Amino acid sequence: MTSEPTALVQKIQVFEPHKAALPPLRPYFRELWRRRRFALELSRFTDKAEYLDSPLGSVWLVLNPLMLSLVYFLLVSILSGSRASKGSASGFDTLAHILIGLFTWYFAQNCMTMGGASVTGGGKLILNQAFPRALLPLSSVVSAFRQFIPTLPIYVIIYLIGSTLDSKSTLTGMSWHTLWVPVIILFVAVSGFGLALLFATLNVYFRDTSKILTYGGRIWLYLSPVLWLPERLHGWHRILLWANPLGPVLAMTTTVWIEGRPPSTAQVLAALAWALGLLLIGGYFFMSRERDFAVRI
Amino acid sequence: MRSASKPLPEMPSDLAIRIEDLSLRYRVSVESKVTLKNAIMRAGRREKRRVRVIEAIKNLTIDIPHGSVVGVVGANGAGKSTLMRSIAGILPPTEGRIIVNGKVSTLLALGVGFNGTLSGRDNVILGGLAAGLDREILESRFEAIAAFADLPDGFIDMPMRTYSAGMYGRLAFSVAVNMTPDILLIDEALATGDAAFKEKSFDKMRQLCQDARTIVIVSHALGILNELCTSAMWLNKGEMLAYGEAQKVTDQYLDFLNVGKVPSALEDF
Numbered sequence: 118m119t120s121e122p123t124a125l126v127q128k129i130q131v132f133e134p135h136k137a138a139l140p141p142l143r144p145y146f147r148e149l150w151r152r153r154r155f156a157l158e159l160s161r162f163t164d165k166a167e168y169l170d171s172p173l174g175s176v177w178l179v180l181n182p183l184m185l186s187l188v189y190f191l192l193v194s195i196l197s198g199s200r201a202s203k204g205s206a207s208g209f210d211t212l213a214h215i216l217i218g219l220f221t222w223y224f225a226q227n228c229m230t231m232g233g234a235s236v237t238g239g240g241k242l243i244l245n246q247a248f249p250r251a252l253l254p255l256s257s258v259v260s261a262f263r264q265f266i267p268t269l270p271i272y273v274i275i276y277l278i279g280s281t282l283d284s285k286s287t288l289t290g291m292s293w294h295t296l297w298v299p300v301i302i303l304f305v306a307v308s309g310f311g312l313a314l315l316f317a318t319l320n321v322y323f324r325d326t327s328k329i330l331t332y333g334g335r336i337w338l339y340l341s342p343v344l345w346l347p348e349r350l351h352g353w354h355r356i357l358l359w360a361n362p363l364g365p366v367l368a369m370t371t372t373v374w375i376e377g378r379p380p381s382t383a384q385v386l387a388a389l390a391w392a393l394g395l396l397l398i399g400g401y402f403f404m405s406r407e408r409d410f411a412v413r414i
Numbered sequence: 415m416r417s418a419s420k421p422l423p424e425m426p427s428d429l430a431i432r433i434e435d436l437s438l439r440y441r442v443s444v445e446s447k448v449t450l451k452n453a454i455m456r457a458g459r460r461e462k463r464r465v466r467v468i469e470a471i472k473n474l475t476i477d478i479p480h481g482s483v484v485g486v487v488g489a490n491g492a493g494k495s496t497l498m499r500s501i502a503g504i505l506p507p508t509e510g511r512i513i514v515n516g517k518v519s520t521l522l523a524l525g526v527g528f529n530g531t532l533s534g535r536d537n538v539i540l541g542g543l544a545a546g547l548d549r550e551i552l553e554s555r556f557e558a559i560a561a562f563a564d565l566p567d568g569f570i571d572m573p574m575r576t577y578s579a580g581m582y583g584r585l586a587f588s589v590a591v592n593m594t595p596d597i598l599l600i601d602e603a604l605a606t607g608d609a610a611f612k613e614k615s616f617d618k619m620r621q622l623c624q625d626a627r628t629i630v631i632v633s634h635a636l637g638i639l640n641e642l643c644t645s646a647m648w649l650n651k652g653e654m655l656a657y658g659e660a661q662k663v664t665d666q667y668l669d670f671l672n673v674g675k676v677p678s679a680l681e682d683f
Binding site for chain 2: 128129131135148153154155158159163238244245251322324329409
């Protein structure tokens with residue numbers, strides 16, 4: 118063996134009791150950054166093991182939210198009592214809104230569910246190797262992102278076909294404002310990472326967190342402007358839009374994709390504040406407890 | 415973890431590991447399942463959470479020089495694995511301090527293969543990346559790792575849940591020794607291989623010793639320890655009862671196992 122690998126760890130290391138809540142941040146983030154490939158490859162290998170990297174795999178990934186969108190569309194159409202489902206009024210607009218809303222929502226929810234299980238699922242690795250544990254939920258966010266990306270072209274295709282077929286559609290089409298989409302994706306990813314960190318930690322302490330997330334997530338979805346338009350809320354009800362951590366960014370989604378307008382400053386600021394807030398809260402919660410994970414797994 | 419502002423502590427250059435007055439305690443929940451549901455039920459009955467404090471290691475002080483092979487013996491639950499994990503930086507000390515000089519490679523209770531659905535190859539790569547190795551270096555080492563592990567046909571690309579315990583152990587051992595660590599921690603991994611692989615792994619370890627690498631081995635196979643180790647340590651309920659020449663320590667440990675009580679001559683430790 119002639120070539121020396123880059124140091125597994127820095128040369129002299131000192132392990133001492135920690136009094137501070139957080140580990141020293143600079144070395145932590147340096148190590149995290151150095152091992153970023155791990156988060157990417159873990160996501161890639163996991164997808165590969167489930168054949169999600171094959172062409173049919175992407176179809177499978179898209180099919181699930183697509184079918185759910187149709188189910189919800191029928192449900193909303195029936196509940197609202199309109200004849201929307203028969204293509205009159207703005208039936209297609211409703212469908213388009215539900216589609217893009219659910220696709221975006223699923224990105225965030227996948228971050229939560231996969232991230233929530235990432236640490237408890239990392240068993241042996243956590244027990245046997247010292248590394249910044251935040252890499253595990255980060256990898257879940259990468260996976261959620263890779264599952265989200267193929268849904269976007271599907272939406273665009275459905276949208277293009279629908280808006281030409283449905284003469285009553287008021288959708289304005291794509292414009293320069295579509296450039297806001299990467300910002301929306303970034304906001305969802307950062308919020309999702311914060312939520313992943315939060316639920317990953319909770320899951321270590323309460324192993325039924327992921328079960329609760331299934332129900333909680335559904336209620337959260339119904340409270341979010343995905344199945345209904347943000348302007349349906351009036352007066353103090355509008356607090357539902359802002360107090361919901363994913364409310365502002367989902368409202369941005371509607372504004373940009375459906376209304377074809379740039380998002381309002383309030384929307385952007387609120388979405389940014391929630392994203393950073395979730396990241397800070399989740400990050401603090403996770404990092405202040407991650408040194409305990411090895412004895413609790 | 416070292417805070418950035420503090421200067422590095424004094425460490426004689428011939429030492430690989432210095433453990434100063436190390437104590438390690440942790441609390442485990444005695445609940446059958448730690449769930450929110452149970453927590454709420456318990457609160458409803460005004461009961462407290464049942465926890466037990468485990469004193470895994472008590473006031474351990476030891477210096478391990480470079481190039482030594484240290485065997486660790488002790489009954490189940492003596493704190494051997496906890497000690498290894500704290501040297502690897504996985505479990506932070508409750509009191510005291512551990513200074514480690516060199517790259518640590520761990521082979522703790524067969525650490526490779528954390529994800530049974532992934533292939534052996536993927537697990538090796540992921541484990542290496544988590545340890546902070548470059549992808550390119552891992553790829554270049556991979557052939558050597560696979561060759562040393564010498565798994566039956568095609569198993570390296572099969573999901574690790576299909577591996578036998580022995581194959582698990584072979585791959586894990588092969589990863590650990592092929593990372594050219596300065597300090598190699600081996601926990602109970604020697605028992606899994608067959609006779610031929612055992613012989614091969616001894617040769618590899620002897621070679622590592624000659625390269626002045628430091629090895630700490632936890633094993634219940636005292637014969638192996640006597641053959642390989644320059645010194646040995648005996649842990650009992652978190653306390654170090656003896657540290658010295660391997661043969662002597664393992665003999666003491668054997669006496670203890672046979673007699674069932676701590677020899678009076680050792681009670682001063």
